[in-house]
Amino acid sequence: MESLDPRVSRLNIDENASLSPKAPLDQFGTFEVFVQLKEGKQYKHEGAVHAPNRDMAFIFAKEQFSRRLMCSGLFVVDTRNVFVTEYTEDTVNVYEKVADNADAQGEAQEFEFFHLMKRGKQHEHIGSIEAQSAEQALVMAKSEFINSDKPIYNVWVVKTNDILFSSEEDKVIWNTLPEKKFRDAIAYKAADKVKAFKIRQHK
Amino acid sequence: MNQTALKELLYKIADDQLILGHRNSEWTGMGPLLEEDIAFSSMAQDKVGQSHAIYQILHEIGEGEPDQVAFMRNAEQFHNCQMVELPNGEYDFSLMRHFLYDTAEAIRFDMLTKSSYEPLALLAKKIQGELRYHTMHAKTWIKQLGTATEESKSRLQTSFNELFPYALGMFEQSPYENDIIADGIFPGEEALKEKWMARVEEIIGQTDLKMPEVSEAKLGGRKGEHTEYLQPLLDEMSEVFKIDPTADW
Numbered sequence: 001m002e003s004l005d006p007r008v009s010r011l012n013i014d015e016n017a018s019l020s021p022k023a024p025l026d027q028f029g030t031f032e033v034f035v036q037l038k039e040g041k042q043y044k045h046e047g048a049v050h051a052p053n054r055d056m057a058f059i060f061a062k063e064q065f066s067r068r069l070m071c072s073g074l075f076v077v078d079t080r081n082v083f084v085t086e087y088t089e090d091t092v093n094v095y096e097k098v099a100d101n102a103d104a105q106g107e108a109q110e111f112e113f114f115h116l117m118k119r120g121k122q123h124e125h126i127g128s129i130e131a132q133s134a135e136q137a138l139v140m141a142k143s144e145f146i147n148s149d150k151p152i153y154n155v156w157v158v159k160t161n162d163i164l165f166s167s168e169e170d171k172v173i174w175n176t177l178p179e180k181k182f183r184d185a186i187a188y189k190a191a192d193k194v195k196a197f198k199i200r201q202h203k
Numbered sequence: 204m205n206q207t208a209l210k211e212l213l214y215k216i217a218d219d220q221l222i223l224g225h226r227n228s229e230w231t232g233m234g235p236l237l238e239e240d241i242a243f244s245s246m247a248q249d250k251v252g253q254s255h256a257i258y259q260i261l262h263e264i265g266e267g268e269p270d271q272v273a274f275m276r277n278a279e280q281f282h283n284c285q286m287v288e289l290p291n292g293e294y295d296f297s298l299m300r301h302f303l304y305d306t307a308e309a310i311r312f313d314m315l316t317k318s319s320y321e322p323l324a325l326l327a328k329k330i331q332g333e334l335r336y337h338t339m340h341a342k343t344w345i346k347q348l349g350t351a352t353e354e355s356k357s358r359l360q361t362s363f364n365e366l367f368p369y370a371l372g373m374f375e376q377s378p379y380e381n382d383i384i385a386d387g388i389f390p391g392e393e394a395l396k397e398k399w400m401a402r403v404e405e406i407i408g409q410t411d412l413k414m415p416e417v418s419e420a421k422l423g424g425r426k427g428e429h430t431e432y433l434q435p436l437l438d439e440m441s442e443v444f445k446i447d448p449t450a451d452w
Contacts, residue, residue, distance in 0.1 A: 060238035172332035
């Protein structure tokens with residue numbers, strides 16, 4: 001096959017070859033990625049990567065979600081290990097839906113809490129609680145957050161042990177990030193066009 | 204300080220970074236999965252950036268402009284080891300080369316943080332974080348595929364065996380080896396090779412792979428003797444620059 005891309009031409013792909021489709025469901029599971037922009041700031045959910053395990057998820061997440069601007073820490077957790085509450089809207093605080101008690105057995109462990117304060121935005125890290133289960137952790141957090149000034153629309157609860165955190169000594173991997181301006185889409189000037197579009201919409 | 208010796212050292216490091224950076228960038232858009240495509244491309248970009256920084260140091264001590272030096276030399280004027288110019292092959296080959304090369308590169312720059320030649324010591328300190336990620340990436344992949352399936356292990360092992368003599372070629376001695384060491388610029392290729400071997404053995408020891416039989420190193424790259432693969436790479440890399448040296452993209 002002749003292509004404008006010399007890398008494709010070099011592959012000598014036979015155009016008449018019969019291609020067999022990929023087997024379905026052979027993809028990896030997902031891991032949720034949380035990023036800290038600056039030392040002292042809260043970690044925020046950035047997105048997900050596909051990976052076979054936590055270590056691989058970490059190395060993918062680093063370039064997927066912290067290759068521009070700045071970063072001082074990152075962690076990943078298997079999506080299956082994120083306990084998710086229901087979603088609420090308008091003025092309804094999701095903690096109103098949390099029961100007053102929960103069955104719990106076994107040893108107490110640490111759970112991390114993430115709150116969604118605005119629909120469409122990211123979950124932000126709030127803190128951690130020791131409990132015997134995610135359900136029990138939510139019950140314990142209820143009194144603290146039920147009278148929150150702003151409604152909380154959704155909560156993620158994650159066992160701290162299920163999370164792979166960037167180590168202190170690995171934090172140097174983001175050292176030169178502020179100098180990588182060439183990765184920013186500086187030539188793509190959309191702000192003016194967006195502004196003009198908004199003005200047209202309001203007419 | 205012996206300027207000829209210093210320049211020889213700088214050229215070989217910069218040329219390694221540029222050529223492997225270019226080779227690895229050939230995977231952009233073709234990586235085995237999206238996340239890896241981005242990670243591998245980013246590291247290729249880091250390498251080209253690091254080569255630029257060293258060409259800049261060379262420029263400050265009397266050599267040509269970085270772009271001229273990168274794009275206008277012929278194969279026999281390049282001092283990279285032959286390993287970095289070999290075609291990408293399949294992903295196992297590129298990954299194994301990335302592991303063997305970046306392990307050495309990280310140790311080399313770690314040694315250079317103590318170099319008596321200050322511009323190089325400063326650069327080495329600055330890029331330590333980038334290199335830490337590169338070796339973390341390489342190590343994680345090698346451990347993953349080196350313990351996964353029969354196919355992944357046998358593919359990696361085959362690539363390892365094939366690359367090993369070329370990897371030894373990274374440590375080809377310079378004619379100025381003694382000056383470089385005496386001036387405190389760099390502790391020398393032999394010292395680097397020893398540390399590299401220990402590190403590679405340590406990581407391979409955590410997989411089901413085996414160290415290849417010791418074989419003769421593929422030498423010559425540092426003296427401008429290259430495989431048939433370097434010149435076509437240079438032609439492709441410099442195509443736009445040669446049509447329009449002022450092009451911007």
